[in-house]
Amino acid sequence: MPPLAQNKKNRLLWFLCLAALAVFGAAMVWLHYQQLCSPGGGDDPYTSDLGQHLYFAQQGMIYSTVSLLIGPAYDIAGRIGIAVLLAVFHLAAVAVFAWGLRAALPESTRPVRLLVSLAVNLATAVWMPRGGYWYQGTVGGTIYHNTTYIMLAPFALLTMLAFYRVWPTVRGRLDLRSYAVYTVLLTVATSFKANLIFAFAPALLVLLIADFMHSCAKNLKNEILMGCSVFPGVALCFVQARVLFAAEDSGIRLIFTVPFDHHRMLWGPFNEAGVLGLARSFVFAAAVGLLLGRAAWKSFRYRFSLFTFAVSMAEALLLVESGERLYHANLWWGPFICFWAFWLESVSVFLAQCRAKAPRWRLVLCGLALVWHLASGVCFLVMLLCGVSYNVPILTYNLW
Numbered sequence: 392m393p394p395l396a397q398n399k400k401n402r403l404l405w406f407l408c409l410a411a412l413a414v415f416g417a418a419m420v421w422l423h424y425q426q427l428c429s430p431g432g433g434d435d436p437y438t439s440d441l442g443q444h445l446y447f448a449q450q451g452m453i454y455s456t457v458s459l460l461i462g463p464a465y466d467i468a469g470r471i472g473i474a475v476l477l478a479v480f481h482l483a484a485v486a487v488f489a490w491g492l493r494a495a496l497p498e499s500t501r502p503v504r505l506l507v508s509l510a511v512n513l514a515t516a517v518w519m520p521r522g523g524y525w526y527q528g529t530v531g532g533t534i535y536h537n538t539t540y541i542m543l544a545p546f547a548l549l550t551m552l553a554f555y556r557v558w559p560t561v562r563g564r565l566d567l568r569s570y571a572v573y574t575v576l577l578t579v580a581t582s583f584k585a586n587l588i589f590a591f592a593p594a595l596l597v598l599l600i601a602d603f604m605h606s607c608a609k610n611l612k613n614e615i616l617m618g619c620s621v622f623p624g625v626a627l628c629f630v631q632a633r634v635l636f637a638a639e640d641s642g643i644r645l646i647f648t649v650p651f652d653h654h655r656m657l658w659g660p661f662n663e664a665g666v667l668g669l670a671r672s673f674v675f676a677a678a679v680g681l682l683l684g685r686a687a688w689k690s691f692r693y694r695f696s697l698f699t700f701a702v703s704m705a706e707a708l709l710l711v712e713s714g715e716r717l718y719h720a721n722l723w724w725g726p727f728i729c730f731w732a733f734w735l736e737s738v739s740v741f742l743a744q745c746r747a748k749a750p751r752w753r754l755v756l757c758g759l760a761l762v763w764h765l766a767s768g769v770c771f772l773v774m775l776l777c778g779v780s781y782n783v784p785i786l787t788y789n790l791w
Contacts, residue, residue, distance in 0.1 A: 401500060408502035411509055412485070416478045422535060422776055423474035436778035439536035445473065454634035456582040457539045477538065483545040484533075485509050488735060491552055495739035495746075511738050514764035515771045516671040528668020530723075532731030535772070536781050539584040540724055544731065546580040547587045551732045553577075555692050558617075561602065565613045574620040581624035585631055586725040588624040590703035594695065595621065641714030643722070649713050672730075675760040679737045682753040687740045696733040703729040 426439035445465060448458040464472040489501070489508035496504055516529035534540045553573035560566040581588045599614045636642050679687060680697075687693045703725035710722050741757050775781060 401502070404500060404502040404506075408505045411506060412482060415485075415509060416482050418772070418776060419478035419481045419535075420471070420474045423477045424470055425778075426536065427470040427473060436780050438780050438782060441473070441477075441536070441538050444538040452634060454631045455539055455584060456579070457542050457584075460542070461538065473538075477541050480542050480545060484541075484548065485512055487545045487548045487552070488512055491548060491735045492739060492742070495742040507742075510765060511734070511761070513768040513772060514675070514734075514761070515768040516668060517674050517760075517763045518767040518770060519671065528665040530669060530672040530726050530730050531768075532727065532734045533768070534727060535775055537724075540727065543580060543583040543587065543728060546576060546583060547728050548732060548735065550576040550580045550587065550591075551696065551735075555695075558598075558691070561613045561617060562606065562610055565616060570616065570620065574623065577620060578623040578627065581627045584724060584728075585624075585628045586703070586722070587728050588621060588628065589706060589722075590699050590725045590729050592621045592625065594699040594702045597698070598695065635716070636712075636714070638714050641712065641716055643710055644713050646709055646711040649711055649717065651711070651717055675741075675757065675764050676730075676733065676737045678757045678760040679740055682757055683740055683744050683749060686744055686747075686749070687737075690736065690740065693733075693736040693740055696729070696736045700726065700729040700733040 422437075423441060425437040426441045427445065429435040429437040429439065429442060444457060445461055447454075448462040449465075453459065460476060461473050464476045466472075468475070485505065485508050488511075489504040492499075492504045492508060496507070499507075512533045515531045515533070532544075534544075550573065553569065553576050557566055557569040557573045560569065577588065577591070595617065599618055602610060603614055707723045707726050711717065712719055712721060738761075741754075741761065745754055
């Protein structure tokens with residue numbers, strides 16, 4: 392292609408990219424402003440966690456970096472200030488996701504990767520014709536109603552990408568600069584919300600044990616250093632727990648040891664709605680794993696993100712908060728954030744196999760599953776913007 396035509400194409404792509412990001416950012420500002428104006432409580436169309444988190448910050452309940460950011464944003468520009476701040480974090484998450492797609496789309500330009508990132512991050516659990524539309528029970532990577540998750544998202548994915556960069560150097564000369572960046576990012580991510588490190592630390596421990604056995608202790612020094620990378624984040628978890636679990640009977644326990652009403656647990660395998668929500672969340676990821684599994688399993692990033700997600704799911708299913716926070720289901724934020732990292736790798740495998748020209752029927756099935764997720768996600772976002780609460784139960788248990 393002649394240079395002049397190439398430049399015109401690049402300018403057009405940048406225009407489309409920036410226009411799409413501007414529309415998305417404006418939609419996020421508008422949605423979050425409405426949520427901040429909502430009285431909350433679950434009955435208002437724009438109910439969310441945003442107002443509650445602002446209230447906690449104003450009352451001096453500091454347990455997250457979020458509390459340190461939304462207070463000044465509110466003082467400067469009121470609710471619109473917080474809405475703009477959250478929109479910036481949404482856009483940052485899209486940018487980080489696009490950066491993570493570089494390995495799958497090495498020849499694509501930055502605006503193309505940003506457009507792909509924006510599109511795939513609109514996905515949510517698939518809609519089924521007679522299943523109504525709902526949110527409770529599903530697992531998705533892009534969340535619109537929780538302040539701490541929105542701010543965690545870009546840093547969580549940056550942490551994973553930084554870890555992927557430093558891990559290959561464990562069996563040799565450890566890249567100390569990459570190690571320092573990864574450790575700082577993991578600590579910062581934990582300062583926003585502890586759910587990532589809850590799953591990441593056990594997954595890393597298993598990985599280190601496996602490397603120790605495989606290398607016959609030849610990498611012991613580097614393995615110890617990698618293990619120490621979680622210590623600052625774990626220390627932050629203890630600080631956060633002193634604020635969140637201040638009540639006498641509050642804490643985290645095995646789910647089998649705490650009496651509760653299963654019907655009030657909106658997530659998990661304790662009701663049919665939760666089971667259907669989980670099943671509908673993983674259509675594309677399952678298609679990639681089953682149809683493109685041979686290529687997927689060659690990638691360390693894919694294997695580790697899947698394992699981390701599995702650890703987070705196990706924690707969500709086996710652990711529960713006790714006391715006044717019993718029905719808050721905050722441990723389920725782990726599967727949300729870990730699935731987002733796994734979603735990146737699933738999309739990357741699919742795109743890489745499209746470039747490698749894998750069997751067409753496999754790509755078509757995976758592509759249809761992805762389009763189904765995207766269409767469902769767009770519908771869900773439009774419903775949110777129109778004032779349909781995210782807290783929508785399944786309207787019927789019929790699959791079709």
